[in-house]
Amino acid sequence: MELSIVVQSILIITVMIIIGAVLARTSPLNHExxxxxxxxxxxxxxxxIILSSIFQVDMDGEMFKKIILVFVLSILINIVGIGLGWVFAAVFQKSNRRREIAILSGLGNTGFIGIPLCAALLGPEGALYAAIFDAGVDVTIWTVGVILLQKNRKFALHTLKSMVNIPTAAILAGLLVAYF
Structure with missing residues (x-):
């Protein structure tokens, strides 16, 4: 990968941040x-972005295996991250907020920055993998995260309804269309 692609992507994101900051200062944005x-x-x-990346990548059996691997690894990486956050919170933080610290330190915002950045840096295949990784983060948040934050530590299927959103639907629909 060329360094110019990385620099160009960073400059584009920087320009967007500057434009957003200038607009926010000149005309304050209200809640609506x-x-x-x-x-x-x-x-x-x-x-x-998700659908575009799915339809630009050649989908075959090997690609679907990689997608499943990325999804499973995403869940495992996030669970390990939460576990490490729990350990460090237990060692360094003498409070009752270990669960919250573990979740905040173990999970990241991989969707809104990660998917477009991977699309810019790695192309459609990178964006597809980033979207699948983010889907694994969502599953971890709405299963392990919810269990950790609840006092009774029970899992209910109705918590999975929160995972149903338009980006997740785009991943599922795009993969179904690509499969058939």
Missing amino acids: TRNLFISIIVNIAMPC
Whole structure:
């Protein structure tokens, strides 16, 4: 991979951040405007990036095996991260917030920055893997994360409803279409 691609991607993100900061200072955004931008990003931009990457990659049996591997590894990596966060919180933090610290330190925001960045740096296949990794993060959050945060530590199927969102639906629909 050429260094110029990395520098170009970082510069594009930097310019977008600067434009956003200037716009926020010159015309303050109200709650409704922020919700509109969030809705556009989550419900339109992210699914478009995900579907575009799925349809630009040649899907065969080997690719589906890699997708399953990335998904499973994502869950395992996130569980290990939560476990390490728990250990460090127990060692260095003398409070009753170990569960929260473990979750915050073990999980990251891999979707909103990770998927577009991988698309820019690695192309459609990188964006596809990033989207699958993010789906594993979502599963970990809504299973292990919810169990850790609840007082009774029980898992219920209705918590999985929170995982059902437009980006996740885009991944599933895109993979189903690519499979058939």
